Amino acid sequence: MTYDVLIVGGAAMGSATAYYLRLMDPAVSVAVLERDSTYARSSTILSDGNVRIQFNLEENIRISQFALEVLATFADDMELSSYRPEVGKRHQGNLFLTDATHRADAVAGMELQQSLGCDVGWLDASEIAARWPMFDGPRHVGGTFGSLDGSVDPIAVVRGYRQCAVAMGVEFIEAEVSSLIRDDAAIAGIRLASGEEMKAPVVVNCAGAWSPGLLSAIGVDVPVLPIMRSVFVVASHLEWEGDLPSVFVPSGVYVLPEKDGTFLIAWSQPDDPVGFDFTVRRSGFYDMIWPELVDHFPAFDQLEIVESWAGLYAANTLDGNTILGRWPEVRGLHICTGFSGHGFQQCHAVGRCLAELILQRHHALDLSRLGTQRIIEGEPLYEHARRLI
Numbered sequence: 001m002t003y004d005v006l007i008v009g010g011a012a013m014g015s016a017t018a019y020y021l022r023l024m025d026p027a028v029s030v031a032v033l034e035r036d037s038t039y040a041r042s043s044t045i046l047s048d049g050n051v052r053i054q055f056n057l058e059e060n061i062r063i064s065q066f067a068l069e070v071l072a073t074f075a076d077d078m079e080l081s082s083y084r085p086e087v088g089k090r091h092q093g094n095l096f097l098t099d100a101t102h103r104a105d106a107v108a109g110m111e112l113q114q115s116l117g118c119d120v121g122w123l124d125a126s127e128i129a130a131r132w133p134m135f136d137g138p139r140h141v142g143g144t145f146g147s148l149d150g151s152v153d154p155i156a157v158v159r160g161y162r163q164c165a166v167a168m169g170v171e172f173i174e175a176e177v178s179s180l181i182r183d184d185a186a187i188a189g190i191r192l193a194s195g196e197e198m199k200a201p202v203v204v205n206c207a208g209a210w211s212p213g214l215l216s217a218i219g220v221d222v223p224v225l226p227i228m229r230s231v232f233v234v235a236s237h238l239e240w241e242g243d244l245p246s247v248f249v250p251s252g253v254y255v256l257p258e259k260d261g262t263f264l265i266a267w268s269q270p271d272d273p274v275g276f277d278f279t280v281r282r283s284g285f286y287d288m289i290w291p292e293l294v295d296h297f298p299a300f301d302q303l304e305i306v307e308s309w310a311g312l313y314a315a316n317t318l319d320g321n322t323i324l325g326r327w328p329e330v331r332g333l334h335i336c337t338g339f340s341g342h343g344f345q346q347c348h349a350v351g352r353c354l355a356e357l358i359l360q361r362h363h364a365l366d367l368s369r370l371g372t373q374r375i376i377e378g379e380p381l382y383e384h385a386r387r388l389i
């Protein structure tokens with residue numbers, strides 16, 4: 001079988017890319033190879049589904065602006081008779097707290113976001129305490145609040161893109177890709193675990209944390225590791241009225257209020273396991289995360305874990321940002337990985353960008369600095385103060 005484009009992996013990135021390809025060119029033949037249509041271990045489905053405008057790199061801010069635009073009408077735009085993808089967008093807002101040491105950085109980031117038209121503002125610690133008493137605490141001097149940031153259902157996003165792509169003629173094939181086929185300086189297709197080969201002059205690797213393995217087998221090395229990140233859902237004795245923001249403290253602990261009154265809490269650690277490990281260690285919550293949380297917010301002194309899971313970051317160890325685009329040494333090979341902790345919200349802009357690149361269309365958003373060249377040259381493009389996010 002020969003196609004114009006083969007996409008490996010059909011979660012957020014693969015589905016969005018397939019959708020935008022057919023939207024821009026209904027004649028292009030596209031097949032998506034996804035080994036598990038339940039997406040049980042895909043990072044997309046295991047993610048927190050947070051979408052935020054509060055980044056420090058102009059590209060990442062513009063990517064999120066596009067995401068908010070798409071998500072505002074996603075259910076209407078992607079509805080088919082079989083399914084209406086209600087993404088459940090909740091604009092509860094993200095509050096990034098800062099201590100005195102990091103205040104200037106936080107204000108600089110906010111000013112960049114504001115200059116790009118984002119609705120982000122500064123709240124003093126006293127204003128935070130008055131508005132959300134449970135987020136009163138001794139360690140922050142204030143924070144930046146993005147009122148449009150919020151949470152989205154990742155399943156609805158993937159299903160929405162996937163069903164529309166299929167309706168437009170994309171083939172979704174449930175199969176495991178065992179290898180990419182490289183013919184010297186060009187990509188030639190893929191080989192399935194069944195042994196079957198599929199040919200295409202363009203292959204897009206959207207296999208998430210599994211992407212680097214497929215790439216290194218054909219001599220393409222990217223600085224991306226699969227790193228396990230755990231998420232804990234907790235119940236508390238706290239009571240409140242109205243919406244609570246999602247709160248991020250400078251050390252990286254974050255608290256996302258869920259619709260049912262629970263909180264989703266997580267904290268990435270430098271020693272999180274590398275590899276394809278999905279085993280949550282609850283002791284990590286009790287030993288590390290909870291003490292840090294209570295140190296910031298004493299009101300969280302009584303909690304009970306009601307659920308936990310782990311997913312993988314495709315962690316870009318060079319600079320924490322996406323690696324997006326053509327790999328110059330292998331004609332037709334397109335890379336889409338390294339999203340670390342913020343890829344779900346980027347699938348809209350990334351899918352559109354890849355489609356534009358493959359079909360040689362005008363780029364609605366210039367994401368060339370997130371391309372592969374910086375990886376080849378080893379030149380990082382940091383999102384924030386050299387911190388990997």
Ligand SMILES: Cc1cc2nc3c(=O)[nH]c(=O)nc-3n(C[C@H](O)[C@H](O)[C@H](O)COP(=O)(O)OP(=O)(O)OC[C@H]3O[C@@H](n4cnc5c(N)ncnc54)[C@H](O)[C@@H]3O)c2cc1C
Nearest residue numbers: 009011013035043044047048050177208311342343344345
């Ligand atoms: C705990 C956690 C919380 C997160 N929270 C957020 C958040 O709040 N906001 C945000 O924006 N991002 C978040 N992220 C990051 C985000 O989930 C990812 O960056 C994004 O979902 C990556 O999408 P993807 O399509 O590239 O990869 P994935 O979703 O992992 O999809 C890859 C797909 O490829 C398939 N696949 C892999 N190998 C093969 C193969 N050989 N053959 C066939 N199919 C294959 C897999 O089955 C999978 O479905 C979080 C991640 C984690 C782990």
